[in-house]
Amino acid sequence: MTDNVMSFFAAWMLTHEVADEGLKAAVLRGEDGGPEGMGGGPDAFVNGLAAMVAEEKEKLKRDLEARARGEEVAIEQQTDPAFEELRFEVGELRGRLDNIEGLLETLVRKSGS
Amino acid sequence: MASRRLTIISVIARRLIAALPAAGFGLASGHVRRTAFARAWRQAFEDLGPAFIKLGQLISVRPDEFSDELVTEMRSMQDAVPAVPASVIRNVIRSEFACDPEDLWATFDDVPLASASIAQVHRATLAQAYKPVWGEELPAGTALAIKVVRPGAAEAIRADVAIARSLAERVARMRVARRFDPVALLDEFAATVDRELDLRVEGRFADRFTFDFRDDPKVVAPRIVWPRTTARVLTMEFMTGWRLSEIDVAKANGVDCYALAVHGATAFMRQVFEYGRYHADLHPANLFVTPDNTIAYLDFGIVGYLTPEERMNITQVMAALVYRDPDRALTYSAKLGVNVPPDRVEPVRAGLGELLDGTFRPDGTRDFAHFGLGFLKLLGQHGVQIPSGYGLLIKSLATVEGVARALYPEIDIVETAKPFTTRILGKAMGDPARLNERMPAAIRAALREIVA
Incomplete structure (x- = not known):
């Protein structure tokens, strides 16, 4: 039983190690992937994506370290896109009303002349 | 109306007859002959006024339907x-x-x-x-x-x-055009x-x-x-500033051309890949720059729209170019309405592979126009109908590349597209509907790999 558990964790650890090495290699290939190194088709996309994820990871790591040091980390203030969209729709509606009002003024001028 | 019809016919006939000596009276080589007649068509369209100038602009975005010489001439149409x-x-x-x-x-x-x-x-x-x-x-x-x-x-x-x-109805009845x-x-x-x-x-x-x-x-x-x-x-x-057609003045006033080229190209990618609505009439006279490197877009007379599905498929085609993957390009072009007949898939795929490999300039940067317009041409040669929106988008991307290169000749627009396409596709991978659709196949593939 103990042997089975040990074997299971050993396999689990090995899987992680291999996956981690594979990912690190993909990140390196993605970072190096200039125009000459992009002939790999779908694999090159995975490498490129891995490099971008690694960039995000490094940023997250820096933020966490800064927080651990007690530094204030600027959190990006994202306005709710739906709210922004709504504001724009209202603005656009106002623009249309302004346009109709201008048209009505023209009609009044035309009927008065 | 009858007199205008006569005017149209006579202007076109006059310009074509005037082009005969340059075309060697039809005996010159194909390229020389086509160039002479293409110039005559362009001049006739300019003579005939607004409707024909606009028609010429439309022809300039259809390399799949018209010869290279005609497309090039129409692109230089002066409005x-x-x-x-x-x-x-x-x-x-x-x-x-x-x-x-x-x-x-x-x-x-x-x-x-x-x-x-x-x-x-x-x-x-x-x-x-x-x-x-x-x-x-x-x-x-x-x-x-x-x-x-x-x-x-x-x-x-x-x-x-x-x-x-x-x-045109008469021309269509005469069946003089193969696909057009x-x-x-x-x-x-x-x-x-x-x-x-x-x-x-x-x-x-x-x-x-x-x-x-x-x-x-x-x-x-x-x-x-x-x-x-x-x-x-x-x-x-x-809008105050300089038109891109006056870029030398802008340079003399300290505009950072590299930053401007990259930012301009990036802004266009955002329009296409993020919003699915884009300025489809970009040329140096429709873009302004200011001394603080702000780009002003003008004249939204011709615009293109993409549905979310089209946007995703176009992103995939762009990713295919970035990562030189002809299968991806063909799969997602088909979803955009570019249907290659089964018996033509292999030659088209081979031609596409050659195009992807040949997109490099001598300086190592890639040439989108070579790929995009070459792809349209390749499809045309194999009798594949191209949806008009697809042609318009490719022409717009090629134009953005041209504008960016006018600012900074060494810019690689394909490289600029890389973060966009990768990020958007990466984001799409996390879409629950897509995960639901793809996960069973992914698990089966993983199991096949393990038991192999």
Whole structure:
């Protein structure tokens, strides 16, 4: 039983190690992937994506370290896109009303002349 | 109408006959002959006025239907015509608003800023403060650009389209063109021009553009003054700076051309890949730069729209170019309506592979125009019909590349597209619907790999 558990964790650890090495290699290939190194088709996309994820990871790591040091980390203030969209729709509606009002003024001028 | 029909036929015949010596009376080599006649067609279209100038612009985005020589000639079509007198423009404004320009704006300049086949632009100043659809209030005295549709332009264009359509129907009956459907081309053209003739459509797109780029102060579009706008008169913010066609002056004034080229290309990618609505008439005269490296987009007369599905499929095609993956390009082009017959898939795939491998310039950067226009041509050679939106988008991307290269010759637009396409596809991978669809196959593949 103990042997089975040990074997299971050993396999689990090995899987992680291999996956981690594979990912690190993909990140390196993605970072190096200039125009000459992009002939790999779908694999090159995975490498490129891995490099971008690694960039995000490094940023997250820096933020966490800064927080651990007690530094204030600027959190990006994202306005709710739906709210922004709504504001724009209202603005656009106002623009249309302004346009109709201008048209009505023209009609009044035309009927008065 | 009959006399106009005669004029059209005689102008085209005169220009084609004049081109005969340059074409060696039909005996010159194919390229020389086609170039001479293409130039004659372009000159005839310029002679025939607005409708034909616009038609030429449409031909310039269809390399799948027309020869390289004709497409190249039509691309150089000049849409600059002599200005109409200010009194005529004032009459249009009076008929639209029932008052003089001085009653609408604090000042109105009779000297035009620009004059094209459909509209003419004059300078003015805002009489009272106005809160536009998006952004800060425009204070009284703000410099304005007033775009006015030339009198008779709409009627002349519609009449010419009707004549050209009846001629096209005859051509279609003669079956002289293999794949080219002149009637469908003219119908597409009529729809485009109809949108362009209503300036309110352009104004709404400009507002939307301002909203889309609200987080980027370096990309702007003129904001619209709606109470002073009608279908034939557009009142918008005046943009100061230099047109890209005057880039040497901008350089002398300290504009950072590399930053501008990258930012301009990136802004266009955002329009296509993020928003699915884009400026489809980009050329150096429609872009302004300011000394602080801000890019102003002007003239939203021709725009393209993409559904979310089309946007994703186009992103995949772009990713195929970035990562040189012909299978991906073919799979997702098919989803965009580019249906390659089964017996033509292999040669098209081989041709596509060659195109992807041959996109490099001697300096190591990639050439999108070579790929995009070459792809359209390749599909045309194999008798594959191309949806018009697809051609328009490829032409727009090729134009953006040309504009960016005019600013900074070493820019690699494909490399600029890489983060966009990768990020968007990466984001799409996390979509629950897609995960639900793909996960069983992924697990099966993983299990096959483990037990192999």
